[in-house]
Amino acid sequence: MKTRDKILLSSLELFNERGERNITTNHIAAHLAISPGNLYYHFRNKSDIIYEIFQAYEKLVDYYLEIPENRPMTLDDLAFYLESVFDGLWSYRFFHRDLEYLLDSDLRLRRDYREFTNRCLAAIDRIFGKLAEAGIVQAQPDDLRSAMSLNVWLVITNWMAFLKTAHASEEPSGLSLGELKQGIYQVLTLEVPYVTPEYRDRVLALREKYRPTLPETGVVDG
Amino acid sequence: MKTRDKILLSSLELFNERGERNITTNHIAAHLAISPGNLYYHFRNKSDIIYEIFQAYEKLVDYYLEIPENRPMTLDDLAFYLESVFDGLWSYRFFHRDLEYLLDSDLRLRRDYREFTNRCLAAIDRIFGKLAEAGIVQAQPDDLRSAMSLNVWLVITNWMAFLKTAHASEEPSGLSLGELKQGIYQVLTLEVPYVTPEYRDRVLALREKYRPTLPETGVVDG
DNA sequence: GTATTATTAGAGTATATACTCTAGGCAGTC
DNA sequence: GACTGCCTAGAGTATATACTCTAATAATAC
Structure with a gap:
């Protein structure tokens, strides 16, 4: 699966589980074991x-x-x-x-x-x-x-x-x-x-x- | 009015207007023109x-x-x-x-x-x-x-x-x-x-x- | 193979946020 | 006027957060 799609999927999963307010972009990156820079390469914010x-x-x-x-x-x-x-x-x-x-x-x-x-x-x-x-x-x-x-x-x-x-x-x-x-x-x-x-x-x-x-x-x- | 009550009133007002998430304790203190220390004297958090x-x-x-x-x-x-x-x-x-x-x-x-x-x-x-x-x-x-x-x-x-x-x-x-x-x-x-x-x-x-x-x-x- | 493009790592930054700490003022009391 | 208890200022801090930058690596085109 493309990194971009993985980001979307993991974000949804984490947001659902713990609430958007409690999930930072760094959390998402960490969850996927990718760097924040990578995440921000795929999404502006x-x-x-x-x-x-x-x-x-x-x-x-x-x-x-x-x-x-x-x-x-x-x-x-x-x-x-x-x-x-x-x-x-x-x-x-x-x-x-x-x-x-x-x-x-x-x-x-x-x-x-x-x-x-x-x-x-x-x-x-x-x-x-x-x-x-x-x-x-x-x-x-x-x-x-x-x-x-x-x-x-x-x-x-x-x-x-x-x-x-x-x-x-x-x-x-x-x-x-x-x-x-x-x-x-x-x-x-x-x-x-x-x-x-x-x-x-x-x-x-x-x-x-x-x-x-x-x-x-x-x-x-x- | 007591400072304590003013804090409660202003907090409610600001929360209602802009949402709790958008209002920090510093905002509340600033709104009342009191110091953060003062606010935290009256409320633990x-x-x-x-x-x-x-x-x-x-x-x-x-x-x-x-x-x-x-x-x-x-x-x-x-x-x-x-x-x-x-x-x-x-x-x-x-x-x-x-x-x-x-x-x-x-x-x-x-x-x-x-x-x-x-x-x-x-x-x-x-x-x-x-x-x-x-x-x-x-x-x-x-x-x-x-x-x-x-x-x-x-x-x-x-x-x-x-x-x-x-x-x-x-x-x-x-x-x-x-x-x-x-x-x-x-x-x-x-x-x-x-x-x-x-x-x-x-x-x-x-x-x-x-x-x-x-x-x-x-x-x-x- | 080399040039180009897409992707990634990872350190770093500016800002914000909740909260602390110290010092001091002020009101009442003896 | 010193003592006491309540209140206040304001600088400061540890942590978090969204996001950036540079350099390197992988993929693709020619």
């Missing part, structure tokens, strides 16, 4: 590394969220979207953690991420639309639907942060893809009230697959 | 300052979220809770921005924040319960209710980050309390499907007060 990683993330999610226009949407499609989006979130999980700082320090990223968010929201909105067409959920007025889509986005992008704080007392980074996907339970919770009676059981069954089993994620009555 | 600010935040939100047990809940109560919570979020907005890093670097904060989250979730859950008792929303099974509560929490705590990214192309920190409170629209969107017919119009009217007017927050169809 740390921001460029992050930006390139973001572009891969963006590409992945865009790919996952392609909506078939030539056939009705199925529940399996929905399950696939949810699984895929959470897979993406997992693979690039460092990104949302330090999002605000990253956007503050890189104009390109700021612009691109904004567009990315809009594309995701539009995709979620279209998914709702196609679910309604397929008779899986009840059709809703446009403004309610887009507000719902936004809530789905908020739940998805914040789920990881919540899990991290819920797990807070244990050793850091004790977080698995499986637990992350319990976020799907939360997303489907948003849709429950809109599901048509015919699909209700099937949606609830899908949701049940992701029900959290750990006490941390439940509400503690006080 | 930066973490201690942040921890103390967090405790004030916690206290404020706990105070806001006291649920009256001796009378039924009203829609005005709900409006008050939402307004208050978003006020608190605004006053301590730096906190959620760098949450993960802050929790990673301070064990006390990690523990306390986890308890804080649980208290908030329990409060939201109780509010749903009392809204149901008052006939404002339909009663739901416990597990659905707690999943809904968690979604409310996720939407609330992620709304600011979303707004920041939506505003991303403009000058930084161009964010107002008014815009932040559009988050109330999103929270009430979560509750819409559960509102009883008798209260539907009133809840929708309350929600309408917070409807976003800016194009940024709408879904762009692509």
Whole structure:
């Protein structure tokens, strides 16, 4: 593998494991057993590394969220979207953690991420639309639907942060893809009230697959 | 005002405006026109300052979220809770921005924040319960209710980050309390499907007060 | 083989950051 | 007016961090 690609891969790995803030370019170089000079031969600065990683993330999610226009949407499609989006979130999980700082320090990223968010929201909105067409959920007025889509986005992008704080007392980074996907339970919770009676059981069954089993994620009555 | 309190106040102000990551103890001292030595006379380190600010935040939100047990809940109560919570979020907005890093670097904060989250979730859950008792929303099974509560929490705590990214192309920190409170629209969107017919119009009217007017927050169809 | 280009090492640097240390001022008290 | 306890200044430090520079080596072209 090319050094350049190794740098991207290691950076992503280290960022995910320990957070972008805790990983310096020197750490990355040391991890790869290359010199800092070598790293800076391939990338002008740390921001460029992050930006390139973001572009891969963006590409992945865009790919996952392609909506078939030539056939009705199925529940399996929905399950696939949810699984895929959470897979993406997992693979690039460092990104949302330090999002605000990253956007503050890189104009390109700021612009691109904004567009990315809009594309995701539009995709979620279209998914709702196609679910309604397929008779899986009840059709809703446009403004309610887009507000719902936004809530789905908020739940998805914040789920990881919540899990991290819920797990807070244990050793850091004790977080698995499986637990992350319990976020799907939360997303489907948003849709429950809109599901048509015919699909209700099937949606609830899908949701049940992701029900959290750990006490941390439940509400503690006080 | 005592120097100690001035340090806390200035720190909060600077953290909110520019992010904890961008503000050093030297910045805080300079802002107050005191020496670093003076600052470190009052606080052992930066973490201690942040921890103390967090405790004030916690206290404020706990105070806001006291649920009256001796009378039924009203829609005005709900409006008050939402307004208050978003006020608190605004006053301590730096906190959620760098949450993960802050929790990673301070064990006390990690523990306390986890308890804080649980208290908030329990409060939201109780509010749903009392809204149901008052006939404002339909009663739901416990597990659905707690999943809904968690979604409310996720939407609330992620709304600011979303707004920041939506505003991303403009000058930084161009964010107002008014815009932040559009988050109330999103929270009430979560509750819409559960509102009883008798209260539907009133809840929708309350929600309408917070409807976003800016194009940024709408879904762009692509 | 030689010229050219791409890649790498590794020492080095300017700046920042969290924090320390010493000396001293100031207010109250006897 | 000296003693005491609280507060403050300000220079200073160890470490880290992003990044640079020069020289050498490997790869490729001709």
